[in-house]
Amino acid sequence: MTNCLIDFVCISTREEKSGKSTQHSERRRIYRHSDGYPDTEYGVIAALKSFLRWNRGYNDDLDSKAANFIFWSKLNMLGLVDTPIALSSFGGVEKIGFGICDANEFTYRTGYFYEVMRVKETKDIIRVFEIPKYNEVIFDTLKPISVIEINE
Helix, strand or coil, X not given: CCCEEXXXXXXXXXXXXXXXXXXXXXXXEEXXXXXXXXCCCCCXXXXXHHHHHHCCCCCCCHHHHHHHHHHHHHHHHCCCCXXXXXXXXXXXXXXXXXXXXXXXXXXXXXXXXXXXXXEXXXXXXXEEEECCCCCCCCHHHCCCCEEEEEEC
């Protein structure tokens, strides 16, 4: 078994106020525990080719693309990618609704933020924050509106 990291990158051009264009890139990183070799039958290149075809129409959304790769990989591990149920039309709903985002940013659509912290071997704490609309969010200034403890 060989571990690997897979980065999904989106490169865009932004126009500055000065009129000068600059390139901007965003990156989401996925960890893959096994078969990280590029050239095997079930290796990374074969998986990415198949995934990008499967995810057609949703490859421009970086956050969803990274989450969809994990979802597709799990389906693939279970042998469900090419089954009739996986190929049936759900209207694309299976490819939206979740994303892997930059942990240093909030989008303008974020209403609430949930922080799940493992604090002991069998205990998690969930802190709930309400995000002010259309304001720059400085995480250190937010106060939780709720704290929930979960024991396994």
